[in-house]
Amino acid sequence: MIKKVRPHVNQNEALLFERSSPGKRGYQLPPLDVPEVDPAAALGAENTRSEIADFPEVSEVEAIRHFTRLSTHNYAIDLGLYPLGSCTMKYNPRINEQVARTEGLAWAHPYQPEALSQGIMQVMATLEQMLAEITGMDAVTLQPAAGAHGEFTGILMVRALLQSQGNARRKLLIPDSAHGTNPATAAMAGYAVENIKSNALGMVDVDELARSVDADVAALMLTNPNTLGVFEVQITRIAEILHAKGAQLYMDGANMNALVGVARPGDFGADVMHLNLHKTFSTPHGGGGPGSGPVAVKRHLVPFLPKPRIARVNDSWSWDYNLPQSIGRVRAFYGNVGMHVRALAYIMAHGGDGLRNATLDAVLNSNYLRVLLEPYYDLPHQAPTLHECVFSDARQAGRGVRTGDIAKRLIDYGFHPYTVSFPLIVPGAMMIEPTETESKAELDLFVDALISIAKEIEETPDLVLTAPHDTRTSRVDEVTAARKPILRWKPGPK
């Protein structure tokens, strides 16, 4: 039985600035217990502003209604399957949110004395240790704020290592299936990018790689499993080719949800990798962040880790700044520590076995979708897949319906769409990652929806081309948004 969504009532909501009336307020400050200081006298009249023109003025009730109504205009994991490929939209356990708000942790100041920070440092040190065990690497930094920031950190370390050997080299090799952050990172670290073509199975063409690796290559940035969900089965050979020429293997760990407890990058040749705590380790995506992008390295890269590093000195935790070969800081303070707390809570709740089971379930879920959808959608690469699979719109394109249209129609069935048009090596890509979170019942509903849409495309393609139909907001004109940018509210004529 296919269950499409039925619209439900919620009120329209104006912008805060349009709801404001002069003098309304939603706060109450305690009375001052010290003499009041005149701002103009203390700061200088020329440094003091008169008012914050057009800033909101609403009551507490108006504020909470505003944000609550707006929230109902969002889709979320807590409402259902959110199969964005490569984003690992898994359940965000609420216990993580609670423990992150533990007073002594949430209100810890980064400059308070170390003796009064032992608890939070213990949390960070324990997480470092567990991530090292999970990845098979020797050391971890928690400083990078997100995945792309971790990439940047890792590549700077590669550069510092090579520089210490006398030549930082000139370029990075990046497969054509890679995330866009990889080439953007390379550019920020001062490296030229050379693309490596994938073979017919969607894997790195090892012969081409062997031809491309020379004394100019600093590293290969490889996502494994790659963005097709395919594990690079020649990974140890790939690592050998790089190492033989003095190059490093950087692993993009965005897809680590396919491997935890089953295989470790440190065991198959990776020298440095980042993890996304907001993917594999269940910290919330929050509408686009915060993330956290720890970087794990093998022993030879340890001297180059960002500073400071957490260290055990005389039975207590301390920050070590004396790291002469360090690449320096990539962020103020010690990283997105609140996310470290959440990730550790996730690891503790699962334990070693539970983490492995989550991996098995994620891979089983993805393969289940692959098998049930293959009769209806084109699967361009036939290699076995792990946590995600990538279909294409090749069969539907003949009717004028593209991946973006199918995605919009999925919304009418009550689902967030898959990742659209990525990876770039699959024209019309439909990239699906269900994660371990989903039950068979939810997966079956999703499969039914996609099968139903495939039929609609045969019979009534217009229905799909103009989707979504059942949402508050119909298809949004993104072209005009980019051509005539309106990036802030402005008051109308008074």
Added chain:
Amino acid sequence: MLRAVGVDSPDALFAHLPPEVRLNRPLDIPPGKSEYEIVDYFRARGEECAPPGSHGYASFLGAGVYYHYRPVLVDTVVSRSEFLTSYTPYQAEISQGTLTTIFEFQTMICQLTGMDVANASMYDGSTAVPEAAMMALRLTGRDRVLVSRAVHPEYREVLATYAQHQGMPVSEVDYNRDSGGLDTSDLEKQIDDQTAAVIIQSPNFFGVVEDVRRAAAIAHRHGALLIFVFTEAVSLGLLEPPRDADIVAGDLQSFAISPSYGGPFAGIVATKEKFMRQMPGRIVGETKDTRGNRAFCLTLAAREQHIRREKATSNICTNQALIALMATVFMTVYGKQGLRELAAQNLSKAHYLAAKLPLRFTGPFFNEFVVSTNSSAPGDINEALLQNKIIGGLPLQRYYPELEYSMLLCATEMSRREHMDLVAEGFR
């Protein structure tokens, strides 16, 4: 499900992985724990720390991370599943909640800073600064960056890390030893026709309010851009917005974001309209849906890594949306009148404490200031204060060797008079 897939166990789905690649032992991680045990573990870790509130400690630390009261509404809103468990709003039709709040966020940042456009957030202030500097390089076609030594030392360290491989020489401009503000004669001396940007912070790391107009005039006379950095966003409730700056980069931790031992926070980059196509990060714009209703969507994506790859303005992908939402709710709760009143309370508290202590600098200050410890080591004073359960200021020697006998103190609306009196006693 196994039958449908055609395997007899989930392990079989990994059969194609070469044996040498597979982990043939269990992970060395203790067995899964119950919710109660996990809460208990973190409660115990929290008790090993001593921030204000717990164990009765009072703190006068600032230096980029400030203790401000967090209105209850903030966590109420960010705990909504629809905000907490959604992702980057690629699918505008079912993401209007997030998109609308980001549009409001961008608007409020512009209202606060006097800029025309703002992005949807950066990781934090320290990473927003190098992103702003790289933006200035693209805009001017020049490569040199001058940064005031009174910009947060850790922000400058991050800038140095980013700059080293981009052909972006960074030089530091000294501060005036009397006022604690930018040494404009040193700036005049160092600025040249290859300078892309001058970076100042206000209130600066010493808490001193800078003369933004003057710094901007010097920068502009030499064809350079002025980048204005802030770490204490509450100051913008009282201080003149940096309208003369070309790019604003800052951190919003003060807006209801827990100190959380240094993160997650939310940074921003804001600028003039003519520079917007060189801004890094996500940006939300207004448009219409096919029914003609107002709608919002991510826009100007042609700048970004998923489209431009190595030619993108930045590699940033994930931002700090949920944290930016905290700041948005905070700004809404306080609003036009409240943010000013809150800032005025901070000013009054800090000036009450400062009046009792020997100040190192003469420049005007908001809620932070540098105190001379005369011949006592700042560490000794802090040790003594700790006996009264007071966490004192930040000794500055580590960052400024010439400020050996100085510490940076901060008072906010949460600082109580009796604690401030105890601090003053500690200096006698």
